Amino acid sequence: MATGRNHRPATSRSRGIPEATVARLPLYLRALTALSERSVPTVSSEELAAAAGVNSAKLRKDFSYLGSYGTRGVGYDVEYLVYQISRELGLTQDWPVVIVGIGNLGAALANYGGFASRGFRVAALIDADPSLAGKPVAGIAVQHTDELETIISENGVSIGVIATPAGAAQQVCDRLVAAGITSILNFAPTVLSVPEGVDVRKVDLSIELQILAFHEQRKAGEEPHGEDEGAAHPVAPPAATVTKRPAKRPESGPDGDVPAVMPA
Amino acid sequence: MATGRNHRPATSRSRGIPEATVARLPLYLRALTALSERSVPTVSSEELAAAAGVNSAKLRKDFSYLGSYGTRGVGYDVEYLVYQISRELGLTQDWPVVIVGIGNLGAALANYGGFASRGFRVAALIDADPSLAGKPVAGIAVQHTDELETIISENGVSIGVIATPAGAAQQVCDRLVAAGITSILNFAPTVLSVPEGVDVRKVDLSIELQILAFHEQRKAGEEPHGEDEGAAHPVAPPAATVTKRPAKRPESGPDGDVPAVMPA
DNA sequence: GGGTGTGAACTAGTTCACAGCT
DNA sequence: AGCTGTGAACTAGTTCACACCC
Numbered sequence: 411m412a413t414g415r416n417h418r419p420a421t422s423r424s425r426g427i428p429e430a431t432v433a434r435l436p437l438y439l440r441a442l443t444a445l446s447e448r449s450v451p452t453v454s455s456e457e458l459a460a461a462a463g464v465n466s467a468k469l470r471k472d473f474s475y476l477g478s479y480g481t482r483g484v485g486y487d488v489e490y491l492v493y494q495i496s497r498e499l500g501l502t503q504d505w506p507v508v509i510v511g512i513g514n515l516g517a518a519l520a521n522y523g524g525f526a527s528r529g530f531r532v533a534a535l536i537d538a539d540p541s542l543a544g545k546p547v548a549g550i551a552v553q554h555t556d557e558l559e560t561i562i563s564e565n566g567v568s569i570g571v572i573a574t575p576a577g578a579a580q581q582v583c584d585r586l587v588a589a590g591i592t593s594i595l596n597f598a599p600t601v602l603s604v605p606e607g608v609d610v611r612k613v614d615l616s617i618e619l620q621i622l623a624f625h626e627q628r629k630a631g632e633e634p635h636g637e638d639e640g641a642a643h644p645v646a647p648p649a650a651t652v653t654k655r656p657a658k659r660p661e662s663g664p665d666g667d668v669p670a671v672m673p674a
Numbered sequence: 675m676a677t678g679r680n681h682r683p684a685t686s687r688s689r690g691i692p693e694a695t696v697a698r699l700p701l702y703l704r705a706l707t708a709l710s711e712r713s714v715p716t717v718s719s720e721e722l723a724a725a726a727g728v729n730s731a732k733l734r735k736d737f738s739y740l741g742s743y744g745t746r747g748v749g750y751d752v753e754y755l756v757y758q759i760s761r762e763l764g765l766t767q768d769w770p771v772v773i774v775g776i777g778n779l780g781a782a783l784a785n786y787g788g789f790a791s792r793g794f795r796v797a798a799l800i801d802a803d804p805s806l807a808g809k810p811v812a813g814i815a816v817q818h819t820d821e822l823e824t825i826i827s828e829n830g831v832s833i834g835v836i837a838t839p840a841g842a843a844q845q846v847c848d849r850l851v852a853a854g855i856t857s858i859l860n861f862a863p864t865v866l867s868v869p870e871g872v873d874v875r876k877v878d879l880s881i882e883l884q885i886l887a888f889h890e891q892r893k894a895g896e897e898p899h900g901e902d903e904g905a906a907h908p909v910a911p912p913a914a915t916v917t918k919r920p921a922k923r924p925e926s927g928p929d930g931d932v933p934a935v936m937p938a
Numbered sequence: 939g940g941g942t943g944t945g946a947a948c949t950a951g952t953t954c955a956c957a958g959c960t
Numbered sequence: 961a962g963c964t965g966t967g968a969a970c971t972a973g974t975t976c977a978c979a980c981c982c
Contacts, residue, residue, distance in 0.1 A: 616794070
């Protein structure tokens with residue numbers, strides 16, 4: 411998951427959309443866009459909620475923070491809502507974006523269609539490898555890191571995407587920030603430190619997988635799906651690793667100490 | 675952002691780690707692994723929290739759900755904590771994973787180092803394009819979708835990654851589930867519907883960018899950074915789109931109705 | 939009838955602050 | 961003295977349930 415920072419740091423102001431709601435607006439927008447393409451004129455909260463994968467009470471509450479855009483007894487006007495949510499998210503304007511680090515992931519991002527269709531325009535691709543410079547990726551010539559500051563100021567870019575290896579990320583981040591970037595989407599597996607006023611959101615591919623593994627682990631033993639072969643060989647604890655652990659929790663077994671698997 | 679589903683649907687059970695805590699464990703693990711590589715023997719909650727980008731009270735509370743693994747007056751033993759968190763996340767076992775959809779993103783995922791180092795093994799790459807079949811990506815030959823069921827059952831795979839276009843995702847999902855997969859990481863921009871007992875987490879690249887745009891939008895006007903040229907041309911509302919909007923909120927202006935930009 | 943909008947009740951998550959161990 | 965572990969206080973987010981309007 412990604413995390414925002416720095417927003418109304420605990421003030422109890424009235425007008426200001428909850429962060430959780432903001433995070434769902436793109437979801438609603440996607441569902442609404444699909445309906446719009448099928449020329450559906452109106453939706454009920456129930457239908458739209460199903461399409462967006464949330465429950466309807468939450469959806470109605472979310473929309474209530476934006477204003478009263480529905481019609482009682484009828485539902486929501488699809489086109490109107492698309493426009494209102496787009497405006498709220500700031501997608502009625504054009505956002506130039508730079509992607510730094512054109513490896514596999516950077517290239518995938520450059521090719522990703524979901525950006526352009528939502529007002530994000532890839533203004534430049536930047537990489538430190540001189541042999542990449544000039545090579546086109548997704549129809550855009552890659553530029554060298556030396557140009558970073560120029561590119562950003564000349565194009566008025568305020569959003570940067572970091573897809574470099576972890577080791578380079580903080581340095582790239584510092585340069586982006588110094589050049590005037592105020593929002594960063596970070597794919598590198600590092601915690602970036604940024605000055606006040608700069609937003610960072612992170613996407614870590616392996617974190618999501620680890621969360622799945624956590625839940626997957628507790629399923630073992632409950633519903634042995636198909637052949638449970640291969641699904642659960644608890645590997646012996648890495649003996650080399652556990653060398654110096656302090657003698658804690660003396661009342662528990664020496665190794666197992668399985669944390670209450672909650673047997674249904 | 676990604677969302678889990680289906681976990682202890684509101685029961686007030688005592689032992690069971692909060693979802694928010696689970697989502698942070700991989701973060702702690704990453705920070706701890708870095709310390710471990712530098713042979714740091716112990717950390718305080720303060721230091722580790724800084725490295726993971728959270729505050730120390732939260733970290734201590736999180737760890738308290740796992741057990742009492744620290745030493746008062748001293749801190750936490752790095753190696754021991756690495757082991758405990760790994761075990762809790764289920765990373766002491768090996769998780770075979772299949773990736774379906776070997777486009778740019780699928781290829782990037784196949785090449786991503788962060789999986790292998792955490793117990794995830796890419797067991798197979800699967801794509802519907804017959805011309806890809808046999809081609810190696812990240813050292814693994816791509817296999818055709820026809821083989822999907824066989825691959826999964828023969829390798830005892832329980833985690834699947836979907837990186838197909840949106841249109842194909844639900845169909846792929848259904849086949850994965852039918853074949854015995856119980857955890858899915860979905861990169862396709864669609865809401866997947868799955869039966870009870872199957873976990874889905876989603877990563878939508880454009881959602882994160884939209885959330886950044888939302889916050890970026892409210893910065894405009896406060897701190898006009900550098901030349902604010904290009905950063906804020908509010909585009910005229912798409913007139914064609916707004917045709918049939920019901921006459922709502924009669925007391926507000928016809929078009930603007932800017933939602934309280936909160937001028938500091 | 940049907941479906942929105944929203945206070946009120948509840949649940950989850952965070953932060954505080956300090957007792958208690960080393 | 962220093963730092964963990966954790967109740968208690970607080971804040972954010974979700975769900976309920978129903979008044980209200982079309």
